[in-house]
Amino acid sequence: MLELAAELLDRVRSGTPYVVATVTSVQGSAPRRPGSSLVVDADGAVLGNVSGGCVDSAVVQACQEMLRSDRSPRNLEFGYTDDDAIGVGLTCGGTIGIFLRHHDPRAEPDLAAEPDLESAYADATRDAPVAVATVVRGPRSDLGRMIVVRPGRPHEGTLGDERRDEVAAAHVTDALQTGTSGTVDIGVADSHRREPSTLLVECHTPAPRLLVFGAIDHAAALAQVGAFLGYRVTVCDARATFATPARFPYADEVVVDWPHRHLQTQHLDGRAAICVLTHDPKFDVPLLTAALRLPVGYVGAMGSRRTHEQRLVRLREAGLTEHELGRLHSPIGLDLGARTPQETALSIAAEIVAQRLGGSGAPLRSGIARPRSTSRSQESR
Incomplete structure (x- = not known):
């Protein structure tokens, strides 16, 4: 979503709710990489894309449904089969995973689950290094939890406990050094949790x-x-x-x-x-x-x-x-x-x-x- 930081900063400052759909995984051939996002806001505007057009309409519909009713974070998957060649899927033959998360700038802030995204978007728009890590797979109670990481500064937000935050922040800091967005698996041993989880790390770094x-x-x-x-x-x-x-x-x-x-x-x-x-x-x-x-x-x-x-x-x-x-x-x-x-x-x-x-x-x-x-x-x- 950081690729759309300027537009999302406008939504946060105007108090407009929005849903972000972000590519979390790619198997085989697919037109967009992890970290690519599509956004639908409460005014009906659509920003970005996650597939270059193949499944964007279906993703927009899912985002609109999330805005209207169930706001729980969720995962979607799209692929392609010869048996359903005209259905919703990727014509290039790949499979992509997509994570949907609802954001409401008007809601009472809960820094335990929602760090200051306005400042993260502002950093990205002025080309300062910043990364957002979101739990996209793992215990249901943790889905959608986020932390914001900047070089040389304490992270904001929490993924559920201090140890997990430390492990995640270390992984995100490594990703920031290379400017690479993607997923990171946090194991049970790493974070002292019973269930492993997967983080989607989205990085914005100055131009190489x-x-x-x-x-x-x-x-x-x-x-x-x-x-x-x-x-x-x-x-x-x-x-x-x-x-x-x-x-x-x-x-x-x-x-x-x-x-x-x-x-x-x-x-x-x-x-x-x-x-x-x-x-x-x-x-x-x-x-x-x-x-x-x-x-x-x-x-x-x-x-x-x-x-x-x-x-x-x-x-x-x-x-x-x-x-x-x-x-x-x-x-x-x-x-x-x-x-x-x-x-x-x-x-x-x-x-x-x-x-x-x-x-x-x-x-x-x-x-x-x-x-x-x-x-x-x-x-x-």
């Missing part, structure tokens, strides 16, 4: 960082793709003539500085991606020496295989270990046969996504990973 070093045409194309994917994009180059905002309209910032010096001023997490497009040893070696020692998710460098081998020699001389060198994606990108800067940017972005999500980069129809080769646009670099 994409740092592109080297103010070349490929950097302009990569900045555009990175912005489309939701990254906060920085382009950096020591040459003021080339590093201008006019050349990189899709970058959030364009920095004139020595690349390694600028990198050392940044606070980056495991979602950050660093792309080195300079292919000049005086820039590359100090920059990659610093980058490969940071806890970032991706470090890639442009250049042919020959350039890469020469670069490895220099990086070893600079003191990098084989483990650190093993993190380097070079030649950068997946083998798409790219020729233009735009095609090369697509191949780089595809590799970043595959690295982040654990994909193989292989064609889905084959299920077999193919060895990467240098894209044609890098052969001469």
Whole structure:
């Protein structure tokens, strides 16, 4: 529901009751992931979706029924069978679980079951890190209980007892560090309860960082793709003539500085991606020496295989270990046969996504990973 934080903040402040339907599980192929939400409010407005259209109408109907009568939290499941091809289900063949919960801003607040969602929504709208964890499976008396977690601050709300809150808050804090929404199972031993339960953890984190070093045409194309994917994009180059905002309209910032010096001023997490497009040893070696020692998710460098081998020699001389060198994606990108800067940017972005999500980069129809080769646009670099 945090993906709809701005709209829900309006409902809370106006005192409008609403029901949130959130995807909690996905099996097989499905268009939306855990944490995706659909909201129906008491005025009849519908926000978001949970299936891209396949079962949204049925979910809206269930939300409307909850608004009218039984407000108890509940789980729904939708799938697809050949025997009922025109019925309610997912045409893509998957199965999704959905959790429905009623919210009434006008009701007397009960912080034991309802933390301050207004402040959580407000945090998300101003791009501050925040997470909401909800019990979606477990003892019936616990369904719908919620806690709100922010980095470095005590959690709000309770899941039923102090020990369970501590365990849940630790799991949610871990999820916040990666910005990953999904479910977490809390075992009997963890929380000293007789029945296990499942939490839906919804995270909002600031946009991940994409740092592109080297103010070349490929950097302009990569900045555009990175912005489309939701990254906060920085382009950096020591040459003021080339590093201008006019050349990189899709970058959030364009920095004139020595690349390694600028990198050392940044606070980056495991979602950050660093792309080195300079292919000049005086820039590359100090920059990659610093980058490969940071806890970032991706470090890639442009250049042919020959350039890469020469670069490895220099990086070893600079003191990098084989483990650190093993993190380097070079030649950068997946083998798409790219020729233009735009095609090369697509191949780089595809590799970043595959690295982040654990994909193989292989064609889905084959299920077999193919060895990467240098894209044609890098052969001469």
